[in-house]
Amino acid sequence: MRTRFISRRGLLQTATAVAAVAGARPLRAATQADVLIIGAGLSGLRAAHDLQDAGVNVQVIEGRNRAGGRVLSLTNIPGNPEAGGNGIGAGYGRMIDSAQRFKVELQNIADRAPMIFQRELVLGNEIIKEKDWENHPKNPFKGPMKKMMPWVPLPLLMTQKNPLGKNYEDWYDPKSFGLDISMADWFRAQGLDDAAIQLAYNTNCDHGSSADDVSALMVAFVYSWGNMQRDIEPRATYAAVGGNQAIPNAMAKALGDKVHYNKAVVGIRTEGNMVEAVCADGSVYKAKKLVCSVPFAALRNVKIDPIVPGAQGKAIRTMGVQSLTQTHLVAKKPFWENDGLKPGLWTDGVLGNVMAQPFGKNPTDISSFTVWHRGFAAQQIDRMPEADAKKFVIAEIERLRPSAKGKLEVKGFKSWGTDPFSCGDWAIWQPGQVKEFITEIAKPHGNIHFCGEHTARSNRGMEGAMESGERAAQEVLQSI
Numbered sequence: 410m411r412t413r414f415i416s417r418r419g420l421l422q423t424a425t426a427v428a429a430v431a432g433a434r435p436l437r438a439a440t441q442a443d444v445l446i447i448g449a450g451l452s453g454l455r456a457a458h459d460l461q462d463a464g465v466n467v468q469v470i471e472g473r474n475r476a477g478g479r480v481l482s483l484t485n486i487p488g489n490p491e492a493g494g495n496g497i498g499a500g501y502g503r504m505i506d507s508a509q510r511f512k513v514e515l516q517n518i519a520d521r522a523p524m525i526f527q528r529e530l531v532l533g534n535e536i537i538k539e540k541d542w543e544n545h546p547k548n549p550f551k552g553p554m555k556k557m558m559p560w561v562p563l564p565l566l567m568t569q570k571n572p573l574g575k576n577y578e579d580w581y582d583p584k585s586f587g588l589d590i591s592m593a594d595w596f597r598a599q600g601l602d603d604a605a606i607q608l609a610y611n612t613n614c615d616h617g618s619s620a621d622d623v624s625a626l627m628v629a630f631v632y633s634w635g636n637m638q639r640d641i642e643p644r645a646t647y648a649a650v651g652g653n654q655a656i657p658n659a660m661a662k663a664l665g666d667k668v669h670y671n672k673a674v675v676g677i678r679t680e681g682n683m684v685e686a687v688c689a690d691g692s693v694y695k696a697k698k699l700v701c702s703v704p705f706a707a708l709r710n711v712k713i714d715p716i717v718p719g720a721q722g723k724a725i726r727t728m729g730v731q732s733l734t735q736t737h738l739v740a741k742k743p744f745w746e747n748d749g750l751k752p753g754l755w756t757d758g759v760l761g762n763v764m765a766q767p768f769g770k771n772p773t774d775i776s777s778f779t780v781w782h783r784g785f786a787a788q789q790i791d792r793m794p795e796a797d798a799k800k801f802v803i804a805e806i807e808r809l810r811p812s813a814k815g816k817l818e819v820k821g822f823k824s825w826g827t828d829p830f831s832c833g834d835w836a837i838w839q840p841g842q843v844k845e846f847i848t849e850i851a852k853p854h855g856n857i858h859f860c861g862e863h864t865a866r867s868n869r870g871m872e873g874a875m876e877s878g879e880r881a882a883q884e885v886l887q888s889i
């Protein structure tokens with residue numbers, strides 16, 4: 410695993426060429442490692458540790474000024490709510506292992522989950538009480554589904570009629586590819602019409618912007634895998650004490666000066682037995698191998714030379730992503746105790762889902778509110794200047810429930826869609842993309858190896874990120 414150094418002149422010539430390719434400003438210096446990792450999110454950090462444990466000299470370059478990527482804890486807000494990766498499932502073996510290894514304490518927050526679902530339904534400007542829903546004119550459901558609040562049919566159908574059953578890993582087996590159709594088509598096959606789909610999926614959808622742009626096979630995997638997490642005994646959902654970001658922070662700290670912040674990569678070149686990354690500030694990092702954890706929606710803005718061909722290149726260019734913006738609010742007074750309404754709101758407007766955060770002393774104490782603007786609602790919020798968006802959110806809540814007037818303050822705001830290092834929340838496999846991309850998405854390209862939650866096969870979210878970092882590290886170890 411010795412690094413072969415080239416002359417400084419040769420290096421500068423090469424670096425200048427990359428800068429020209431990448432359109433970067435003039436270069437300042439070049440740093441060498443055996444393996445260069447782009448991204449100090451969970452996947453990149455896991456890859457870095459696994460490689461370092463195996464004796465490899467690693468360097469991590471991170472575009473932001475912090476570690477954690479899409480794990481971001483708002484420690485200025487009571488209860489340290491998460492603006493990114495939230496629940497750590499009972500089966501998140503790698504996350505739990507990393508927390509233990511890097512001495513981050515985990516707490517079981519499963520008893521707090523019910524409070525998050527204490528919410529009122531708001532359609533148009535109308536608050537519709539649960540007791541009135543079954544016979545309400547806006548209820549588009551038929552048969553027994555009429556009794557269900559709009560957020561119930563999706564998880565229920567995806568539990569009772571999930572074509573993968575408990576075999577969530579079958580999602581990448583060719584025998585499942587018949588299900589790589591749109592969620593809208595899958596819903597229609599279950600007897601839902603467009604009005605029912607509009608409410609059951611397109612309003613506050615977890616994945617994609619609508620049921621038409623997400624693969625039912627991916628959603629089946631999400632629910633089959635999620636149900637498996639919930640079925641593990643003893644039942645638990647964990648969070649790091651002080652916020653989940655404590656985990657990547659501790660992992661990055663353990664790597665010391667091998668992590669370089671504010672290094673936004675704009676170009677990567679792989680040739681022969683070398684690879685190099687050019688940063689926006691003109692610095693160049695050179696290695697034998699590179700592990701790239703950049704989400705594909707953000708990787709579209711990085712020049713890769715030579716271009717990634719075929720289905721993998723198409724995946725980088727076209728894989729789906731969802732816009733997601735969060736507004737975090739703190740209440741000066743518990744207004745929900747005075748208006749007879751549940752603390753949260755589930756709306757079909759720009760507010761999206763207003764969720765009470767139960768992270769006070771007791772599981773029923775509300776420490777803050779997180780407003781999840783998803784998909785088109787996020788895009789609408791993102792078009793406003795941030796200060797206007799914050800005022801808009803408060804005004805909307807006050808309009809819907811006057812008891813909140815003057816009692817809410819915005820303490821946090823995060824747009825994942827406009828953040829150039831994520832360009833959205835998580836990867837969305839669109840109809841047909843599982844079949845087309847699953848075997849290609851994580852293939853090495855020259856000396857570039859790919860990791861990140863979008864490349865995970867057996868897990869999703871934070872655990873998927875960890876799984877992918879581990880896999881990429883193994884690939885590299887076998888190739889050097």
Ligand SMILES: Cc1cc2nc3c(=O)[nH]c(=O)nc-3n(C[C@H](O)[C@H](O)[C@H](O)COP(=O)(O)OP(=O)(O)OC[C@H]3O[C@@H](n4cnc5c(N)ncnc54)[C@H](O)[C@@H]3O)c2cc1C
Pocket residue numbers: 447448449450451452453470471472473476477478479480492493494495496497672673674675702703704707711733825829830831833834835860861862863869870871872874
């Ligand atoms: C709001 C929200 C809620 C979530 N909730 C959950 C949950 O409850 N449970 C769960 O398991 N998961 C959840 N997730 C998903 C989870 O947080 C992610 O899947 C996981 O953190 C992704 O890790 P990653 O390493 O793949 O990517 P990232 O964390 O995005 O890491 C990639 C890193 O690369 C860096 N980077 C990007 N571009 C460049 C560049 N050009 N140059 C240099 N560096 C660059 C980024 O800054 C980042 O640090 C949630 C995510 C969000 C946004």
